[in-house]
Amino acid sequence: MLDPAYASMSPPERANHWVMLLHRQMRWAGEDGVREISILDRALLEQMRRDDPEVDALLPMVLTRLAAGWMHDPTGFVAQVNRQMGTEFEVDAATAATLPGRPMPGQAERPPPQPAPRTPWWRW
Numbered sequence: 001m002l003d004p005a006y007a008s009m010s011p012p013e014r015a016n017h018w019v020m021l022l023h024r025q026m027r028w029a030g031e032d033g034v035r036e037i038s039i040l041d042r043a044l045l046e047q048m049r050r051d052d053p054e055v056d057a058l059l060p061m062v063l064t065r066l067a068a069g070w071m072h073d074p075t076g077f078v079a080q081v082n083r084q085m086g087t088e089f090e091v092d093a094a095t096a097a098t099l100p101g102r103p104m105p106g107q108a109e110r111p112p113p114q115p116a117p118r119t120p121w122w123r124w
Helices: 004-008 011-031 040-049 061-067 075-085
Strands: none
Touching: 011 061, 040 075, 061 075
């Protein structure tokens, strides 16, 4: 059952709705002792399509953001979901580029921080 305001939401807001809803269901599955990603199956996809026939256009963004929320590599996460759902979704490149720890579009890759030089204890 979708939020009554869902019909008036923009596509990014709809994607955010699905991310929050699926994240909550994944947490509940984990609390029940089931592997969290296992809920993302064909039956769930069919239910999502009944709720929103255009959900397939949102799923690359949704899955990429879910992967980040669960601290998984988006490529591996989306591939696993595709195997379970029997689909061929791809990682949303625009979303992946803005995930924490990744450079923003057009931003150079930053080198990892270097430790500060240490003074040997006998020179304190």
